[in-house]
Amino acid sequence: xxxQNKTPWWHSTVDAFDTFLRVPGTVSAKGAHVRDxxxxxxxxxxxxxxxxxxxxxxxxxxxxxxxxxxxLEWGFWHMFFYGLLRMLPLFVVSYxxxxxxxxxxxxxxxxxxxxGYLVTGFxxxxxxxxxxxxxxxxxxxxxxxxxxxxxxxxTGMNIWxxxxxxRAFLFFSYPSSMSGSSVWxxxxxxxxxxxxxxxxxxxxxxxxxxxxxxxxxxVGQYSFMDMFYGFIPGSTGETSVIAILIGAFILVWxxxxxxxxxxxxxxxxxxxxxxxxxxxxxxxPCYYQLVMGGFLFGSVFMATDPVTAAQxxxxxxxxxxxxxxxxxxxxxxxxxxxxGMMLAILLMNTMAPLIDHCVVSAHTSRRxxxxxxx
Amino acid sequence: xxxxxxxKKGLNIPIKGVAAPEVIKTVVPDIVAVKPTxxxxxxxxxxxxxxxxxxxxxxxxxxxxxxxxxxxxPVSGTVAQIVxxxxxxxxAVLVKADASQEYVDFGSQAPADAAxxxxxxxxxxxxxxxxxxxxxxxxxxQAAPKAIFVSSFSTAPLAADTxxxxxxxxxxxxxxxxxxxxxxPVHISVRKAGSAFGGITNATLHEVxxxxxxxxxxxxxxxxAPIRKGETVWTVSLLHLAALGHVIxxxxxxxxxxxxxxxxxxxxxxYVVALPGxxxxxxxxxxxxxxxxxxxxxxxxxxxxxxxxxFFEDQLTLLYEGYKREWLGWAKVFRPKVFSSSWCYxxxxxxxxxxxxxxxxxxxxxxxVQTKCFEDVTPMDIFPIYLIKACLAGDIEKMEKFxxxxxxxxxxxxxxxxxPSKNEIQAxxxxxxxxxxxxxx
Numbered sequence: 001x002x003x004q005n006k007t008p009w010w011h012s013t014v015d016a017f018d019t020f021l022r023v024p025g026t027v028s029a030k031g032a033h034v035r036d037x038x039x040x041x042x043x044x045x046x047x048x049x050x051x052x053x054x055x056x057x058x059x060x061x062x063x064x065x066x067x068x069x070x071x072l073e074w075g076f077w078h079m080f081f082y083g084l085l086r087m088l089p090l091f092v093v094s095y096x097x098x099x100x101x102x103x104x105x106x107x108x109x110x111x112x113x114x115x116g117y118l119v120t121g122f123x124x125x126x127x128x129x130x131x132x133x134x135x136x137x138x139x140x141x142x143x144x145x146x147x148x149x150x151x152x153x154x155t156g157m158n159i160w161x162x163x164x165x166x167r168a169f170l171f172f173s174y175p176s177s178m179s180g181s182s183v184w185x186x187x188x189x190x191x192x193x194x195x196x197x198x199x200x201x202x203x204x205x206x207x208x209x210x211x212x213x214x215x216x217x218x219v220g221q222y223s224f225m226d227m228f229y230g231f232i233p234g235s236t237g238e239t240s241v242i243a244i245l246i247g248a249f250i251l252v253w254x255x256x257x258x259x260x261x262x263x264x265x266x267x268x269x270x271x272x273x274x275x276x277x278x279x280x281x282x283x284x285p286c287y288y289q290l291v292m293g294g295f296l297f298g299s300v301f302m303a304t305d306p307v308t309a310a311q312x313x314x315x316x317x318x319x320x321x322x323x324x325x326x327x328x329x330x331x332x333x334x335x336x337x338x339x340g341m342m343l344a345i346l347l348m349n350t351m352a353p354l355i356d357h358c359v360v361s362a363h364t365s366r367r368x369x370x371x372x373x374x
Numbered sequence: 375x376x377x378x379x380x381x382k383k384g385l386n387i388p389i390k391g392v393a394a395p396e397v398i399k400t401v402v403p404d405i406v407a408v409k410p411t412x413x414x415x416x417x418x419x420x421x422x423x424x425x426x427x428x429x430x431x432x433x434x435x436x437x438x439x440x441x442x443x444x445x446x447x448p449v450s451g452t453v454a455q456i457v458x459x460x461x462x463x464x465x466a467v468l469v470k471a472d473a474s475q476e477y478v479d480f481g482s483q484a485p486a487d488a489a490x491x492x493x494x495x496x497x498x499x500x501x502x503x504x505x506x507x508x509x510x511x512x513x514x515x516q517a518a519p520k521a522i523f524v525s526s527f528s529t530a531p532l533a534a535d536t537x538x539x540x541x542x543x544x545x546x547x548x549x550x551x552x553x554x555x556x557x558x559p560v561h562i563s564v565r566k567a568g569s570a571f572g573g574i575t576n577a578t579l580h581e582v583x584x585x586x587x588x589x590x591x592x593x594x595x596x597x598x599a600p601i602r603k604g605e606t607v608w609t610v611s612l613l614h615l616a617a618l619g620h621v622i623x624x625x626x627x628x629x630x631x632x633x634x635x636x637x638x639x640x641x642x643x644x645y646v647v648a649l650p651g652x653x654x655x656x657x658x659x660x661x662x663x664x665x666x667x668x669x670x671x672x673x674x675x676x677x678x679x680x681x682x683x684x685f686f687e688d689q690l691t692l693l694y695e696g697y698k699r700e701w702l703g704w705a706k707v708f709r710p711k712v713f714s715s716s717w718c719y720x721x722x723x724x725x726x727x728x729x730x731x732x733x734x735x736x737x738x739x740x741x742x743v744q745t746k747c748f749e750d751v752t753p754m755d756i757f758p759i760y761l762i763k764a765c766l767a768g769d770i771e772k773m774e775k776f777x778x779x780x781x782x783x784x785x786x787x788x789x790x791x792x793x794p795s796k797n798e799i800q801a802x803x804x805x806x807x808x809x810x811x812x813x814x815x
Contacts, residue, residue, distance in 0.1 A: 022699040022700065022701055022702070023699055023700040023704060023734070023736060023737070024699065024735065024737070025697045025698065025699045025734065026734070026735045027695050027696050027697060027732075027734055027735065028733050028734075028735055030798055030800070031787070031790040031798045031799065031801055032671065032672045032673070032787055032788075032790035032791045032800065033667050033671045033672070033676070033691070033693055033733050034389065034531075034671045034693065034731040034732070035734070035736050035790070035791055035796065036713070036714050036715055036736065036791050036792050036793075036794075037703075037709060037712035037713060037714035037716075037719055037721075037736050038714045038716040038719065038736070038737075038792070039736055039737025039740075039796065040737065040740045040743060040794050040795055041704040041737065042704045042705075042716075042718050042719070042794070043716075043718060043743065043744060043794050045705065112738045112739070114741070115740075153741070154741065156740065156741025156742050156743045157741055253717060254717045254718045255716060255746075255747075256718065256744070306743055306744050306745065306746075307743055311745050311746075311759060312757060313746070313749070360757055360760055364775045367600075367755065368775075370600070
């Protein structure tokens with residue numbers, strides 16, 4: 001407490017901006033005398049960089065969906081800037097609310113501000129419906145940062161992915177703004193004040209209702225390639241497989257996220273999707289599960305969060321596989337709610353320490369056995 | 375047991391300032407320090423007072439609990455000063471060297487059995503060079519080790535090349551191996567790519583390849599014969615093995631060694647012939663704003679410009695202090711002057727480049743976020759992050775399970791280096807080991 005009394009209340013904030021602009025001049029005091037150039041700021045910014053393609057495409061797609069649905073015939077830049085304009089308030093609210101809480105709690109703990117929220121704050125606007133009221137978003141961000149992150153001790157200590165909990169909070173508190181077929185296409189600020197909202201179901205919902213055309217391979221009015229490119233309604237970041245794959249490449253290349261989780265999650269999703277097809281739960285081919293909804297976005301950006309995922313290499317295979325498998329199980333066998341990715345990841349976040357515990361226990365007992373025979 | 379170790383995990387840090395294989399200077403020191411702080415697990419008791427005359431090999435200190443363990447003076451001269459620190463902690467005994475050296479005669483005949491070897495080691499003060507694992511403390515003369523391990527090479531950054539520094543001591547090394555072999559089986563690891571020490575007999579040789587820490591004796595032991603609860607092994611450096619052999623062959627204690635002067639801030643790199651306890655400033659010039667590390671950059675000790683070379687050290691690394699702050703360092707796409715093993719930067723584009731590394735942390739302390747990087751630099755059958763967390767929690771049972779007996783901080787030193795969260799892994803492991811010593815005693 002004595003230390004806190006000495007440091008002024010704005011200390012953490014000033015320090016955060018100071019080290020943001022300039023690398024701190026701290027030198028090693030014990031341990032290794034030289035250190036790697038990497039720090040958490042760089043790690044986190046790489047995730048944001050990896051998210052940028054998905055965000056940019058999402059902005060364009062926001063405009064595209066509005067323009068198509070309401071027959072507005074906008075040009076490319078009009079669509080993009082409309083999306084950009086609609087996304088900006090979400091980013092501002094997400095960062096302002098989240099960082100304010102983050103700065104305040106860092107000050108209370110007497111620590112430096114952590115960079116974790118750089119990523120969380122970027123993720124949240126990408127996984128909520130574009131027209132979500134800003135006050136709801138603010139509430140969800142506050143809830144998730146306080147109760148999922150800070151009470152556990154901040155970045156690195158949380159059990160669940162904060163961005164996903166923000167989404168779950170919105171989903172369970174304000175279902176009418178978060179699900180259904182009329183929330184995925186923006187009409188605010190599009191000059192459509194008097195116009196009734198037109199329903200635009202996501203391919204996932206359409207497939208769930210059984211509107212899959214085996215002859216053309218189309219789900220409702222959307223072809224496979226539409227879903228692959230991302231010209232479909234949905235959360236801003238999740239629609240384009242190409243943009244997500246670019247992000248995945250960056251994450252795997254830089255080693256920031258585990259490719260094992262991504263691969264095993266996709267494997268789990270494909271396997272259950274295939275079993276579901278065999279069992280007659282769905283007519284949609286299993287690989288459609290990857291291009292519909294938030295499956296791929298979740299596998300690449302959310303399940304791989306190093307803090308909340310399994311930490312052992314073997315554990316990562318199991319964890320990822322179960323995320324993918326559970327997500328598709330929910331999609332195929334849950335009548336009410338078809339997007340299983342969010343809850344699958346949150347559930348597996350909860351289970352990740354258990355998976356690690358089993359892996360580590362198996363390893364230590366193997367070591368103990370080796371000691372007996374050696 | 376394997377006689378062939380190909381380790382894949384690890385990292386060779388590309389730091390500038392390797393020592394060219396040439397002797398640039400021979401130091402005849404005026405003052406030599408005997409530092410008890412070099413020896414872990416030893417509580418020193420003074421045997422001399424200021425003004426006493428000593429010979430090279432005369433005892434100046436003994437261990438309080440085990441008085442048979444002696445620390446001896448490497449030179450003949452008079453005790454000039456007893457240096458004490460806080461709470462009168464004994465830091466060093468300074469001996470002013472005579473112009474001509476007199477040696478204690480330890481008798482030049484090969485010891486016949488284990489008891490004689492132990493006696494010789496104890497009397498010469500070379501006992502302190504025997505390190506017990508687990509815990510990395512000075513070995514217990516009463517203990518019966520399972521084996522004695524020697525790594526004939528170091529993979530640490532800029533480490534002295536034993537193929538150059540000790541190749542002329544082959545006869546002494548062989549005599550040392552023969553002697554230690556009477557206490558326990560000796561295992562020597564040699565560099566697979568070719569080593570001057572492949573011809574040593576009376577020992578089991580292991581060929582080792584791989585990046586640092588492949589040359590660490592602890593890493594080698596964990597693959598050759600992992601240490602389990604209740605077991606004890608000893609390790610000794612090749613340098614001290616040669617010193618032991620030299621005593622056996624000539625009867626004189628001669629700790630003279632070729633010290634590698636290395637690092638980006640070294641005015642001239644190369645080898646300096648010096649004794650342990652030689653003042654740093656006699657060995658090399660130290661400019662303002664330069665840190666002198668005794669040993670390598672990962673596990674060495676900050677000696678200070680006024681410090682003295684340690685008992686175990688055959689390397690000095692000179693580094694610039696990194697107080698300079700870099701604008702938007704972390705956000706730059708390219709940072710050609712800063713090395714990173716992470717592919718978040720582009721150091722991988724220039725694999726042969728050597729860097730002018732300084733002591734800057736390149737970031738602030740954070741909670742653990744990325745932990746796979748620890749596994750990538752730890753070629754041992756353990757989960758580093760679980761061991762680290764067990765040490766942090768002070769959980770004895772878990773530390774045991776996760777392999778505390780097998781590691782010393784130096785074996786996980788690269789974790790210090792690669793951690794983006796800038797945790798002090800070596801300090802954490804040392805704290806865990808200290809707790810184990812306290813609880814298991």
